[in-house]
Amino acid sequence: xxxxxxxxxxxxxxxxxxxxxxxxxxxxxxxxxxxxxxxxxxxxxxxxxxxxxxxxxxxxxxxxxxxxxxxxxxxxxxxxxxxxxxxxxxxxxxxxxxxxxxxxxxxxxxxxxxxxxxxxxxxxxxxxxxxxxxxxxxxxxxxxxxxxxxxxxxxxxxxxxxxxxxxxxxxxxxxxxxxxxxxxxxxxxxxxxxxxxxxxxxxxxxxxxxxxxxxxxxxxxxxxxxxxxxxxxxxxxxxxxxxxxxxxxxxxxxxxxxxxxxxxxxxxxxxxxxxxxxxxxxxxxxxxxxxxxxxxxxxxxxxxxxxxxxxxxxxxxxxxxxxxxxxxxxxxxxxxxxxxxxxxxxxxxxxxxxxxxxxxxxxxxxxxxxxxxxxxxxxxxxxxxxxxxxxxxxxxxxxxxxxxxxxxxxxxxxxxxxxxxxxxxxxxxxxxxxxxxxxxxxxxxxxxxxxxxxxxxxxxxxxxxxxxxxxxxxxxxxxxxxxxxxxxxxxxxxxxxxxxxxxxxxxxxxxxxxxxxxxxxxxxxxxxxxxxxxxxxxxxxxxxxxxxxxxxxxxxxxxxxxxxxxxxxxxxxxxxxxx
Ligand SMILES: CCCCCCCCCCCCC/C=C/[C@@H](O)[C@H](COP(=O)(O)O)NC(=O)CCCCC
Ligand SMILES: Nc1ncnc2c1ncn2[C@@H]1O[C@H](COP(=O)(O)OP(=O)(O)O)[C@@H](O)[C@H]1O
Ligand SMILES: [Ca+2]
Numbered sequence: 001x002x003x004x005x006x007x008x009x010x011x012x013x014x015x016x017x018x019x020x021x022x023x024x025x026x027x028x029x030x031x032x033x034x035x036x037x038x039x040x041x042x043x044x045x046x047x048x049x050x051x052x053x054x055x056x057x058x059x060x061x062x063x064x065x066x067x068x069x070x071x072x073x074x075x076x077x078x079x080x081x082x083x084x085x086x087x088x089x090x091x092x093x094x095x096x097x098x099x100x101x102x103x104x105x106x107x108x109x110x111x112x113x114x115x116x117x118x119x120x121x122x123x124x125x126x127x128x129x130x131x132x133x134x135x136x137x138x139x140x141x142x143x144x145x146x147x148x149x150x151x152x153x154x155x156x157x158x159x160x161x162x163x164x165x166x167x168x169x170x171x172x173x174x175x176x177x178x179x180x181x182x183x184x185x186x187x188x189x190x191x192x193x194x195x196x197x198x199x200x201x202x203x204x205x206x207x208x209x210x211x212x213x214x215x216x217x218x219x220x221x222x223x224x225x226x227x228x229x230x231x232x233x234x235x236x237x238x239x240x241x242x243x244x245x246x247x248x249x250x251x252x253x254x255x256x257x258x259x260x261x262x263x264x265x266x267x268x269x270x271x272x273x274x275x276x277x278x279x280x281x282x283x284x285x286x287x288x289x290x291x292x293x294x295x296x297x298x299x300x301x302x303x304x305x306x307x308x309x310x311x312x313x314x315x316x317x318x319x320x321x322x323x324x325x326x327x328x329x330x331x332x333x334x335x336x337x338x339x340x341x342x343x344x345x346x347x348x349x350x351x352x353x354x355x356x357x358x359x360x361x362x363x364x365x366x367x368x369x370x371x372x373x374x375x376x377x378x379x380x381x382x383x384x385x386x387x388x389x390x391x392x393x394x395x396x397x398x399x400x401x402x403x404x405x406x407x408x409x410x411x412x413x414x415x416x417x418x419x420x421x422x423x424x425x426x427x428x429x430x431x432x433x434x435x436x437x438x439x440x441x442x443x444x445x446x447x448x449x450x451x452x453x454x455x456x457x458x459x460x461x462x463x464x465x466x467x468x469x470x471x472x473x474x475x476x477x478x479x480x481x482x483x484x485x486x487x488x489x490x491x492x493x494x495x496x497x498x499x500x501x502x503x504x505x506x507x508x509x510x511x512x513x514x515x516x517x518x519x520x521x522x523x524x525x526x527x528x529x530x531x532x533x534x535x536x537x538x539x540x541x542x543x544x545x546x547x548x549x550x551x552x553x554x555x556x557x558x559x560x561x562x563x564x565x566x567x568x569x570x571x572x573x574x575x576x577x578x579x
Contacts (some may be wrong), residue, residue, distance in 0.1 A: 002099075003089040011088070013037075013102055016110060018065070020088075035084075037110040039068040041247055042145045043103045045096070047087050050141050060093045063100050066145055068244050070555075079235035079555060081244045083142065114249035115174035115550075118143070118150045118219070121161035121188070123180035128292055131179045131223040139179070139221055139243045146247040150177075158187075165191025166198070175217035175550060177246060179239075181224010182271060183530045188218050189268055192547060193256065207260040211543050213253075213347075219246040219550040225293035226530070228271045228390040233403060235554035237391060246550040253343070253404040253545035255385040259528055261535040267528045271388045272397065273540055274527040275450065276310050276413075277303060277380035277421075282527040296392075304422070309415035310524045311456070313375040317447040319407040325400070326409045326442045327435055332387065332402040334553040339404040346406050346544040371449070374441075377415035379424075383408050383448050383540055393428040398442065403553055406544025407444050414439040449539040456522055 002011040002020060009020040010029070016037055022030040043065055046058040050066070069084030090096040122131045132154060143150055151173075155161055165176060165188065176192065178184040192214045197204050200212040222230040222237035231237045233252055234245060259266045259273060272278060285299035324330070324338050332339060382397055385408045389396030398409035413424060416439040427434035435442045526533035 001091065004086060009088075011099075013099075013106060018103065018106070020086075035065070035067045037103075037106045039248055040103065040107050040111075041066040041068065041083060041142065041244065042147065043100050043107070044145075045100060049085070050083070050145055054141065054144075059089075061090050061096050063088055063090070063096050065103070068248065079241070080238055081241040083145075083240070083244070111249060113251060114146075115148055115217070115246065117172050118148060118175050118177050118246070119164075119170065119173045120150050120152045120177045120179065121164070121184065122152065122154045123161075123178070123184045123223070124154055126180035126184055127224040127227075134223050134239045135179045135221060138239045142240070142243045142247060148247060160187075162187040162191040162194075166194050170195075170216070173216070175219055175246070177219035177221060177550075179221040179223050181222070181530075182226050182228050184224060185218070185220050185229045185270075186268075186529045186531065189256070189270065189547060192216050192218060193268055204258070204265045205260075205263060207258070207263070207265075207539060207541060211258070211546055213545060214547045217251065217548050217550050221246075225296065226390050226392070228388050229549075230551075231390045232271070232386050232388055232396060233549055233551040233553060242551075245552065250550050250552040252549045252551040252553055253339070254547050254549055255402075255404055255406055255408065256543050256546040257383060257385050257408055257540050258543060259526075259533065260539050260541070261533075261537065266533055266535060266538060267531060269383075269529045269540075270385050271529050272527060273383040273448075273529075273538075275312070275381040275536075276308070276378050276524045277425075278382060279525040279527045279532070280306070280308060282530060283525050283532055286532070304418070304425070306520075307418050307421075308520055308524070309377045309379050311375075311377050311453050311522065312381070313373060313451045313453070314378075314381055314410070314412060315371045315373045315449040315451075316410050316443055316445040317371055319405075319444040319446050321444070324402065324405065324407075324444065326398055326444050327433075328400055330400055332400070332405075332553060333556045336402060336404075336553060338402050339553075342402070342405040342544060372443075374412060375453075378412060379415055379421050379439075380411070380413045381450065382411045382413075383445070384411075385542055395428075395431060397428070404545045406542060407446060408448070408540075408542045410443045410445045410448055411435075412441045412443075414441075445542070447539070447541045451537050452523065 001023075002009050004020075008023050010023055011018070011020040017034045018037060018040065019032055019034040021032040024030060043063060044056070045063055046056055046060075047062050048057075048064040049055040065086050065088065067084045067086075069082050071078065071080040071082070088099070090099060120135065122135050124131050135152070140150070153161070153164065161176075161178060161184065170176075176188050178188050193211065194204065196212050196214040196216070202212055203209060204211070219242065220227075220230040220233075221239045221242050223239065227237035230242060233254070234242055254270055257269045257273060259269060274282075280303040281296065281299045284302055285295040288295040288298055291298060323341075330338075384397050384401060386403045387396035387399055387401045389399070398411060401409045413421070416424075420437070420439060424434055424437055424440060427437075434440065523536055526536065526538060
């Protein structure tokens with residue numbers, strides 16, 4: 001027996017669960033609460049509070065259990081996790097000590113993948129510039145409660161986090177965490193992939209080569225502008241929810257797209273490699289960083305009004321259509337069967353590298369005839385390895401894309417009238433099918449190539465030079481992977497001086513004029529997870545499950561509450577899947 005307040009409970013710790021059942025005066029069982037041991041955050045002697053501040057009342061018959069608590073069923077805050085806390089009173093001190101010891105032992109046994117030590121990078125300038133506050137007030141107390149030690153680096157420049165991961169001794173760290181947005185995540189992604197390949201002696205520049213999957217986990221505490229990677233892998237962009245996923249050591253594999261230009265790696269992407277609309281929005285938004293996250297809304301409106309489209313040829317290698325389709329109306333949810341089956345396909349034996357290389361040599365030998373080619377004028381071309389859902393678009397760019405199936409979804413939006421394009425964009429904010437439009441096509445792919453019409457190559461250089469002069473990009477001779485273009489401080493410091501009619505400012509106006517007025521540019525620019533790429537002709541290849549995040553995918557609300565056992569096969573009949 002245990003007591004919560006004056007109420008008696010029968011408590012059991014058996015296998016994977018700690019449960020307590022309310023008993024009435026006649027010992028009849030009433031409501032039961034069950035907490036999976038894997039979701040226990042900590043067990044403390046006495047009555048302990050951590051919010052708003054840590055307070056310990058060391059009463060000798062009590063203990064406090066901290067655990068993951070989900071927002072109520074049907075709540076508007078779907079997917080949010082918070083810290084649950086219950087004070088239990090035992091009949092004696094001895095029994096209290098036994099409970100605490102047993103619970104802690106169970107925690108060690110059932111949660112072997114929890115991190116013990118984390119390396120945390122905070123971008124103090126990301127999003128609304130609240131990174132430091134978010135970490136210290138919401139995240140650090142939870143890590144401390146869970147007994148996780150952390151080494152915190154507040155970044156002073158762009159690429160500091162990436163360089164640190166690439167060059168410094170990481171012995172003892174179980175994972176790396178960023179407090180920031182998609183750009184900050186991208187730094188960690190490049191650091192972790194680069195370091196893993198260095199250690200494995202593999203070249204990242206060989207576009208048909210095998211890449212070694214990374215063991216070091218990445219955690220994201222969302223504090224950025226789009227927070228797409230966090231939203232699409234957790235279901236919400238909430239720092240406490242993400243901190244709890246990190247603490248319990250969740251693990252979500254993620255596909256990564258490698259972008260190459262000629263024979264060198266340009267960058268990696270997980271959320272968006274976008275040309276046309278999304279490239280132009282990013283180029284325009286970088287000039288308005290001072291607006292914070294609102295810069296994307298402003299730039300989106302401006303670029304939409306300019307009504308541009310671009311010519312080019314897109315070639316792609318289709319993924320096996322028997323496995324899944326971007327239009328099958330399913331969603332990749334936690335425990336997704338498509339992704340788990342892909343694991344066996346991508347890594348058929350534990351000695352994955354050799355077999356995987358066999359598969360890749362097949363890939364590189366794939367005949368030209370197997371590439372499908374589409375030429376024309378496009379409003380936008382997007383490739384995403386996952387749904388890319390974000391607060392702006394809750395179902396994302398490709399709602400049925402999978403996080404870890406080794407494929408990406410290629411979305412081609414052909415030139416159309418402004419109203420039709422607005423319909424396409426608007427459907428991202430609703431549950432209407434954005435692919436059910438005559439000028440839109442979507443393909444599930446393994447690789448993509450983009451080329452400009454013959455004779456446009458000079459334009460590519462011109463546009464690239466212009467961007468570099470304006471400080472939006474670095475020189476293409478420097479491999480982009482060594483020096484991504486975006487730096488908040490650079491943009492920030494350069495901003496005010498440029499506003500006052502300096503030559504740079506005139507060029508800024510030329511950029512929009514170029515887009516909207518007399519001679520519109522023939523060439524757009526690629527947006528690669530929020531970075532402008534310095535090349536237009538690129539090739540992309542999806543590497544299945546290359547990295548792992550501290551996440552578990554989006555939880556199926558009905559499955560959690562025991563109402564829908566099979567998200568894939570309910571055929572949209574249940575409440576959640578018919579939405
Ligand atoms: C009429 C309403 C139109 C609304 C259209 C909404 C479409 C939203 C799709 C968003 C896809 C986002 C893919 C993620 C990209 C990020 O990697 C990138 C960088 O993010 P951050 O580091 O946080 O700054 N964000 C973008 O490129 C912004 C795209 C915004 C497009 C409107
Ligand atoms: N201290 C810093 N000063 C300037 N730029 C930084 C700093 N730390 C990180 N960055 C860069 O800022 C960019 C944007 O950061 P991010 O956290 O994604 O915010 P947002 O979502 O608002 O774009 C990243 O590409 C990162 O390389
Ligand atoms: Ca995928």
